[in-house]
Amino acid sequence: MTKYHVPADVPNELIDTFIQNMDAATSGTGKMNLFACDQKIEHLNDDFYDGDNLIPLTSNDPEHLFEIGQRCHQEGTIGVLAGQLGLISHYARDYPDIPYLVKLNSKSHMVGTGQRDPISQALWDMDDVMSLVHNGINVVGIGYTIYIGSEFEHDMMSEAAQFIRQAHELGMISVVWMYPRGKAVIHEKDPQLISGAAGVAACIGADFAKVNYPKAWEGMTQPESLAIASQAAGRTGIICSGGGTLPPEEFLQRLWDQMNVSNCKGAATGRNIHQKGTEEAVRMTAACHAIICKGASVDEALSIYNN
DSSP states (O other): OOSSOOOTTSOGGGHHHHHHHHHHHHTTTTOEEEEEOOHHHHSTTTTTOOTTSOSOGGGGSTHHHHHHHHHHHHHTOOOEEEEEHHHHHHHTTTSTTSOEEEEOBOOOSOSOTTTSOOOOOBSOOHHHHHHHHHTTOOEEEEEEEEEETSTTHHHHHHHHHHHHHHHHHTTOEEEEEEEEOSTTOSOTTOHHHHHHHHHHHHHTTOSEEEEOOOOOOTTSOHHHHHHHHHHHTTTSEEEEEOOSOOOHHHHHHHHHHHHHTSOOSEEEESHHHHSSOHHHHHHHHHHHHHHHHHOOOHHHHHHHHTO
8 A cells, every 4th residue: 555546647666756746745644735826827916016015015026935935845834836837947946945836837817708718728848847857846746727618628628638647657746726717607616516627637637626615505514515526526636725815814714624624635825825924924834734734723723823
């Protein structure tokens, strides 16, 4: 028996490499505290600067993300820093030890679904990813976004499936961002659609799937509704999107619910970490790690955050 479920498309001789990468990505727990740093393309500058100074000015500098990542890696509280290959390549020589998840595709939010169904295709391939690895950068896996329900879903699904296969062949892990979106999608957070997207992630072989927090089924709570998606994903671990910035106690309570009621395998947090000064961001990452990887209570995590 291996420590984790190892997909059958991982070569036998690279099972140990896959386990090492999974260890790095999940702090040896199989549960992922993912630091989402792909929003410079996805949301342009909306998440990093505002005229009212509600977002600290330090957040506008991309190096802020890597300073947080380095501190959290040193303290053992981060799983992976997920960002586009170009962004990682700019900073990784200065921060080579952070476990990186290379995001292979991205698009901005400028073109709405009323204009065109969303499509986000690869900007890089696995040879480009390996160029970082050969230069000593700690890349443990790849990420890719799929918009289920878009008229272009086949293009994204087939591309993602091939990248997942290639990543496994190299002993790397894979994470897919699974978002129902397009003119055919009436409610993006419909719980049945979120569960369906989770099942698609399993069918294309992903190790983890990042989904939005669904609305509640009638007669269920929101965390109970997300548990349906976790079950539908099978051996693909569900990690829930952190969403917009929330008050710390509300955010940590939601995270606890997702881990303990929804049976998630982690969370992907961006704005609730990087829209803070470095010290506060490091404490929030540690609080998330405590809930995700150590089974801490909300009060214990709040104590960590409040130092």
